[in-house]
Amino acid sequence: MSQLKVYNSLTRQKEVFESLTPGHVGMYVCGPTVSGESHLGHARPYITFDVLYRYLTHLGYKVRYVRNITDAGHFEEEGREAEDKISKKAVLEKLEPMELVQKYTNLFHWAMEQFNTIPPSIEPTATGHIVEQIGMIEEIMKAGYAYEKNGSVYFDVKKYAASHDYGKLSGRVMDDLLETTRELEGQEEKRDRADFALWKNAAPEHIMRWKSPWGVGFPGWHIECSAMATKYLGAQFDIHGGGMDLQFPHHESEIAQSTICNHTAPVRYWMHNNMITINGKKMGKSYNNVIKLTELFSGNHPLLEKAFHPMTIRFFILQTQYRSTLDFSNEALAAAERGLKRLWEAYDWMMKYEVRDTKYEAKDAELDTKVNGLIGEFAEFMNDDLNTAKVLANMFELVPVINGIKDKHIAADVLSSSTLALLQQQLKLFVEDIFGLKSVSGAEDEKMKAVMELLIQIRKDAKSKKDFVTSDKIRNELTAIGIQLKDEKDGGMSYSI
RNA sequence: GGUCCUGUGGCCGAGUGGCUAGGCAGAGCUCUGCAAAAGCUCGUACAGCGGUUCGAAUCCGCUCGGGACCUCCA
Structure with a gap:
């Protein structure tokens, strides 16, 4: 049996996974900002890391899976009036900020349920951890790596970079950063362009605001994840996941903050999923090409030819290795839909099949060996950085065998009784327990x-x-x-x- | 402009230098009252050019194309 290897963004290579505490895994995944509805792109990390969570659990680890809810807004757009994302929209929609937060949190949870993802062990909110965030900022200031200016606090990246490798995760060179950071307004408070905010002074129009040692304000973008991860997973933990687009500056900054505060690098394995693209372009607000999950499930979107079931989406995502980009198209989703149907029908039949009690040998030793090989590779492929695409390919190779038995093209006893039993057991394990797939047709009464x-x-x-x-x-x-x-x-x- | 990734058959996508990926679509056949489903068979693809090698989709170089990050972002 091979060992689980994962691609570590920090070292840019696949590494054998070893947990810090034997038998336990601490995993943190950047969660949604609940100032709006989730879209197809958001589905990818949550499904990817759901599969990782399930797989680690299957391997026998006790996993503490922490995924935050970002409910304290950050800047709508730096350079403009520093404006809280949530409070801005709240005014437009005439809602209390927390009402908006609740609405989109509920919607997010609903979508995650549709995808059959297992809820995280802890789902902490940013607003519920202001105290911890302030505490962390104070530690960083005490250490001399942050400074206060006009009620805001900034992290001193240049100082940090003198003794630490800022840019290690994202492959950035400090000098380049200093030169290429965009010229933005409202930056004059910073000592250096690469510095980032730990705490921002709140303008009077901000609804979301908290008292701090530096005046009334709100936390910077990166600090919440550091504070909550530290609180629930410790100064150092095993896995931190998220989208590739968060690598810089978000995760890079998380490393810097946590390293100064906790005197150790926070994360052992950084894992980043690639983007979902649409016509080759990343799906994202700024590109104006998002398809919300509710639209996807209902088919109510100009780009959609029809509605797609959440399981089709889940399957679609699993058909690609998580570090490759995945291009959306109606055709690709329709192909996934049919593929899933064929797989599921064979699977469903196999689960109901009753293997004879008496043990017998395979009539067709060659096929029997092949089937055993295909099944055995499930774990091999998963251990190779979660290659769900290859696992599915093997499952599809088993489909004709199953259908052959079903239609009696193949006699049932070509496979040994033990192989049939293994087939049932392993398919159940991988299809349902690890891949989290379930029947598309709802429960019929x-x-x-x-x-x-x-x-x-x-x-x-x-x-x-x-x-x-x-x-x-x-x-x-x-x-x-x-x-x-x-x-x-x-x-x-x-x-x- | 800087850093990095990428270019596979009609579409989507695996691919550790030599062995059929797989799915969807398409064609033929079998089964069948018809249909659907299913099974069997089929396409011999790796952007272009050059190099390394006995051998490259896989390594190196160049050219062209696409993308990500550098700003909120999964």
Whole structure:
């Protein structure tokens, strides 16, 4: 059995994963800013790290998974009037800031549930940890790496860089940073252009504001993650995840803050998922090309030809290794939808299949070996930096075998009883427990099932009497409703909704 | 401008220098009252040019194209 290897952004290579505390893993993932609705791009990290969370759990680790909710706004746009994102929108929508926060937090949780992601162990909010953030800033000031100016506090990047490698994570060179940082207004308070805010003085129009040793204000963008990660995972923890676009400056700054405050590098393995693109361009507010999750699920968006089920999205995301960009298109999603359907139907049938009690050997040793090999590679591929795409490819190679048994192209005993049992057990493990896939057709109730059975019975009767008018009518009408009826090889009928 | 990533068949996407990725779409066949589904078979793709090598999609160089970050951002 191979060991789990993950790509560490810090070292730019795959490394064997070893947890700091045997048997335990501390994992922090940057959560959503709840000043608006989540879009397709946001789905990727939460699904990616959900799979990692599930996989680590499967490997036997007790994982503490912390994912924050950013509910204290930051700057709408630096350079303009420093304005709190949430308070600005709140005025527009005539809502209390916390009402807005609650609304979008609820919506986020709903979407995550649709995706069948497991809720994190702790989901701390920024507003609930102002005290910790202020405490951390005080520590940094005490250490001499931050300075106060007009009620705001800035991190002294130049000083930090003199003894630490600022830019290590994002591959940036300090001199370049000093030269290439954009010329922005309202920066004159900073000693240096590369410095970033730990605490910002609040203008009178700010609704969200807290008292601090430096006056009334609000925390800087990067400090919340450092403070909350430290509180719940310790000065040093195993995994920090997030989108690639957060690498700089967010994560780089997190490292700097935490290192000064806690006297140790905070994170052992930095993991970054790549972007979802649309027509080759990153999906993002600034590009005006976002498809919100609610729009995706309802199909209500000019770019969408139809609605897509959350499981289709989940599957779509898993079909690509998380460090590659993933390009959105209707065609690609439709392909994912059909692929998932085929996989799921074979999977579903396999789960219901009853392996004979008596043990027997494989009639076709070659196929038996092949199947065992494909199953064995599930873990191999996952251990290779979560290559879910390759795991799925193997599953698809198993589909014809399963369907062959189902349709009796292949005799069931070509595979040994132990292989069949392993197939069931490992498919269950990877498809449901680790990949978190579930049935697309919602839970059908008993009454519906009974009605379908009745229709199937009537159709069978009609068919046996060669009354094809009736049998076709039943099938066609059901098709029109959206229920697909299929005649099986064994004379039975199945349906999918 | 700086730093970095990337370019695979109609579309999406794996690919550790030599062995069929896989999915979707398409074609043919089998099964079938018909249909759908399913099974079998098929396309021989790696931006271009040059180099290294017995051998390159995979390494190196150049050219062209796309993208990310440097500013809020998953």
